[in-house]
Amino acid sequence: MRHLYTFKLIEAVARAGSMRKAAEDMNLTGSALTRRIQRFEQEFGAKVFERLPGGVRLNPAGELLLHHYRATLSDLARVQGQVADLAGVRRGHVSIACSQGMLPYFLPEQIARYRTEHPGVTFSVNVRDRTEAEQELASYASDLALVFEPVYLVDFEVIHVIPQEVHVVMAADHPLAKKKEIRLRDCLDTPHVAPSAQYGVRYLLDFAARRSSRRVSPVVETESFELIRHYVLHEKLIGFQIPIGLKSSEAGIVHRPVSSRDLSPGSLILGQMRGRTLPVASARFAMQLANTLKDYPAA
């Protein structure tokens, strides 16, 4: 929308850290950009950027302003969505930040299901760890977040929660696969692959291990759950994942819960930014997710 062009420029300048660079990014001259921003600052009644030797940086007023811009943009998108809805068109866009566990099975299925009903709706899916996901909401970069064990932040409003036990993932012929559930000490005694520290699964493991004066000491430590899932096929060891990221039928791989005596379930949380009115499409998708999760096997 053209009336927000100046804000868009301001955002570009903030990102580039320099007016000339931003100008190039936005396909205009440094001169034009400088003036636009000067004019705006005059009208706004306060400087938006600190002028440093070598570039510019948002000052606190600018931060506030940028936040206003993002909120405005988001609200406008919501209005446009509702208007399209009025016209019976049903289009829109849903952006979602999620943990890796949602990628292989859960989200593809959910998105596909939503899109059969509303083919006009497009999606963007961003993988973010539990800290990043919350910032993502706060900056209006994503409408929804679906994360395991988020670090509760002020701006996070919970839409739905389900418990998820940590599961052990291994090759079907692994000795531990015979058991129904697996004790934590057995996990720690067996060679294992574990996600790195920023992930909720690892956080729960570390916490539980510390309780029994043990330590998680992975053979391979990785940021990729996909790697974990595939690695257990190549070496006789175990990995960890939550059930929503697993399928019973995946070839050669089985998973068993870690005994709840050793490890209490974590929370998989669907949330949005506190107080925000979501665009129609996102709100509906959130409702679908909440409904699906409600009946989800706690497994």
Next chain:
Amino acid sequence: MRHLYTFKLIEAVARAGSMRKAAEDMNLTGSALTRRIQRFEQEFGAKVFERLPGGVRLNPAGELLLHHYRATLSDLARVQGQVADLAGVRRGHVSIACSQGMLPYFLPEQIARYRTEHPGVTFSVNVRDRTEAEQELASYASDLALVFEPVYLVDFEVIHVIPQEVHVVMAADHPLAKKKEIRLRDCLDTPHVAPSAQYGVRYLLDFAARRSSRRVSPVVETESFELIRHYVLHEKLIGFQIPIGLKSSEAGIVHRPVSSRDLSPGSLILGQMRGRTLPVASARFAMQLANTLKDYPAA
């Protein structure tokens, strides 16, 4: 702010019901206005006005858009307030919708107190009955509402509540003035002046009277509490008001509570629009009001 000019024009057109009239109001040609709105509608992706023979009217999309504009405007004002705050200037504007009872003593005192600390802050005070006050918040026309016995609506968020008993107002030499408190039946047996039906005081009176199969039958029925307060000096009868609108020392006038056996206290409520972040000045003023009310004689 210039980037919202088109919205301002749209609002003017919606108000005037005609592009040419709105154009005159805003000091430009009908032609220019028509074009601006056409351009905007094209960019927005939907018509904003219904074209009728003899003028235009907002369509549902337009209503939504106008609401977005008002929300944006309000948020921008908040940002500007915060920025001014950053600069140590402390200016801003507080708009408040209130019941009549706040006008004679309470609000003047509160506003004056606030302005001694922050002389840069300006106020607008609108008198609204309890139904109107809530609409006023929803359309961003006022930041705060201070009303007696509001008809709870969805968008109303309570900041603070205090109970207020209904008091009888009369000349100092009225026979009933000798009592500490006054029974409802004595009120109804005496000639009385009462506020009209839309007011909370009357609502409570009607409700209580009905309980004892009596009726409020005023000699004078009025929308003005000021008239009530002054009328009791001219004829030997009684009026009603809540204590916040009264002073013990007003010349020739006394007030006594209606017995709480007959009439339970009503609620005086300070509120804002649900979920909205108020501008700094309004938020602070609301805090001052809440603090004052907290220690207010329930009397």
Next chain:
DNA sequence: AGAAAGCGATGAATTTTTTGCATCGCTTTG
């Protein structure tokens, strides 16, 4: 019934605003 007035829309001309170019003064970097 017919004329007048009011409405929104549009083409062409004009005014205003925005942008680009050239260049300044300044600071950092190699």
Next chain:
DNA sequence: CAAAGCGATGCAAAAAATTCATCGCTTTCT
């Protein structure tokens, strides 16, 4: 100590918004 990069600014060119003069239409007054 020169080169490169930064934001700011005067002036000319380009783009956008506004006005003026009309059109076609509907309602209202005579």
